Amino acid sequence: MASPLELAHSPCPNDTFAFHAWTAGLLPGAPPVDLTVADIDVTNGxxxxxxxxxxxxxxxxxxxxxxxxxxxxxxxxxxxxxxxLLLTRTACAPGDLAGRVVAIPTERSTAFLLFRLWAEQALPGREIRTVVMPFDRIMPAVRDGEVDAGLVIHEARFTFHTYGLHRLVDLGEAWEERTGLPIPLGAIVARRALGAERLAELATTVRASVRHAWADPEASREHVRSHAQELAPEVQKQHIELYVNEYTEELGSGGLAAVRSLLERAAEAGAVPALPPGALEPVPFAR
Incomplete structure (x- = not known):
């Protein structure tokens, strides 16, 4: 038997839902896998x-x-x-952020790229200081006045009202208005050394896992809950419905255009390295 592949994804409901069929051995013929569940800044590293x-x-x-x-x-x-979302303790205008401190979960995140691209448009030439903070500390820190604003992701869309916070700007909405493209957040990558044939089989396995999750959502319910105990069941459901969608099943030309646009704009802003020609082409599905 082949050695299990090593997979790491976040504890967020969208990931635990989408990958459950594969990691639980519910896909006949799928390669065995050893799962690590870790926050996105850890998997980035x-x-x-x-x-x-x-x-x-x-x-x-x-x-x-x-x-x-x-x-x-x-x-x-x-x-x-x-x-x-960019959140503040009290209602204010974007210009009020000049010279202020914004808490961010990490500098190597799509959220931070979207924030930088928005700030270049909304606050040209104005300084905004940032401080990296664990994502679960950001909303309490804004509420308690430790920072002036906070950049939050995922389930915070559904829970920030409970902290009494105000939405200064929806950075995804700003991106969509500017580009007409979907918002690229998280990618699945696989080691190139696995070889073209195995990579294609992996792509087909991941797609099958997503489809299985949709076909039998009850199968993953306990697995999702066990990694998201701080979220109420209705919030878990909202999270999955929002983040597990057509682009999760297949990136497609629209999804790839969004990724390319984000990374090219970010490279122009000096936020990420420029992409080598052809490097972004995704793995094909197995025939």
Whole structure:
């Protein structure tokens, strides 16, 4: 029997839902897998060090790992109306952020790229200071006045009202208005050294896992809950419905255009390295 592949993804409901069928052995003929569940900043670091076979990473981290990893055409997180939010303790205007401190989860994240691109348009030439903070500390820090604003992702879209916070800007909405493209958040990458045939089989396995999750959502319910105990069941459901969508099943030309646009704009802003020609082409599905 072949050695299990090493897979790492986040504890977020979209990932635990989409990958459950594969990791639980519910897909006949799928390669065996050893799962690591870790926050996205951890998986970004794993990919940068080339540690595992298959990882969920931020699209912002993709330019740094394309020499070792290929983009899979499924399993990731893109969509409409699902972008990061910039939150404040009291209602204010974008210009009020000049000279202020904004808490961010990590500098190597799509959320931070979208924030930088928005700030260049909304606050040209104005300084905004940032401080990196664990994502679960950001909303309490804004509420308690430790920072002036906070950049939040995922389930915070559904829970920020409970902290009494105000949405200054929906950065995903700003991206969509500017580009007309979906919002690229998280990518699935696999080690290039696995070879073209195995990479194609992996892509087909991940797509099958997503389809199985949709066909039998009850199968993954306990697995999802066990990794998202801080979320109410209705929030878990909202999270999955928003982030597991057509682009999770297959990136497609629209999803790839969004990824390319984000990374090219970010490279022009000096936020990420420029992409080598052809490096972004995703793995094909097995025939």
């Amino acid at each position: 794993m990919a940068a060090r080339g540690e595992l076979d298959v990882l969920k990473i931020s699209y912002a981290a993709l330019p740094y790992v394309l020499d070792r990893y290929a983009l899979l055409p499924c399993g990731g997180a893109l969509g409409h109306g699902c972008g990061p």
